[in-house]
Amino acid sequence: MIKKLPSGRWQVDVQPGGRGQKRIRKSFDAKPEAQRFERWVLSQHDSGTPVPHLKKDRRKLSELLQVWYLAHGKYLRDGERRYRHLKRMAEAFGNPTASKLTANDYLVYRALRVEEDIAPKTCNNELGYLNAVFNELHRTGEISYQNPFQSIRPIKIQEREMGYLDMGQIRAIFKELREKTTNPHALLVARISLETGARWSEAESLTLDRLKPYRVTYDQTKSGKKRSVPISKDLYKTIKKHLEEHGSFGTSTISAFRRAVDRSGIQLPQGQCAHILRHTFASHFMMSGGDILVLQRVLGHSTINMTMRYAHLSPDHLNSVSELNLFGNVC
Structure with missing residues (x-):
């Protein structure tokens, strides 16, 4: 039974199994929450599962994060990194009792983050992490209560400028990599990213067993799905020789690449250094008349929407603007 209390709250008063069984009472601010709790209690009884935490759940946010990590988070590809970030967030919140958290608690936290010049995308990622946990x-x-942050909308982010390099800029950066970079892997990782459209982390994690004549297979991908990309014979031989000699590309090549870009004097859009070669591959692919669906498979985008950012560079797309102009004789 659900009834409204004089205080305005809604109370669930249910006795799963009928008379003689344990009675459960719990109150909520909103009727839908009370209804969901009642359905949940009855479903737990029907399945023979004891209802946990019928008393007030006084666990701290850090305790719930640990429960989430051990049961689910550690099996995610980025679970350990995400757990570290969530623990830092719990400290910033003051590690409150998790069941007492409200949407306003997060909104205050986010406002402070924005004042600290934290990027809106980072704030949205943090909200996503918390939503996933609860x-x-x-x-x-x-937990028997609803996600306290489920009604919060992410910050609307204006689409960023999609930068890419022209041929002169590519030569300038690669000249710096060849002549002044001491990292033995950075030049080849950059070349792999440029010639296959790989994310820097994908190119850097390439191993010899993922190299075949004449293609590379990326398995450490953002989506978790493998994809294969054809490569030239020259690139195949170069990668094979390098990995046979060194074993791997290491993990600090992006720093060497950033220094090479700085030395070249080329100004890149903010936050795009690690992806600039991937954007350059995709942009030149479309400007050369490449097919947008092929590009989607090469880049490993799960939906075509991401790939469509490059569609405006297609010569067919640009030519159609003038060919389909119906107003030339009118103006």
């Missing part, structure tokens, strides 16, 4: 814990019955 949604998963509620889904598995670890």
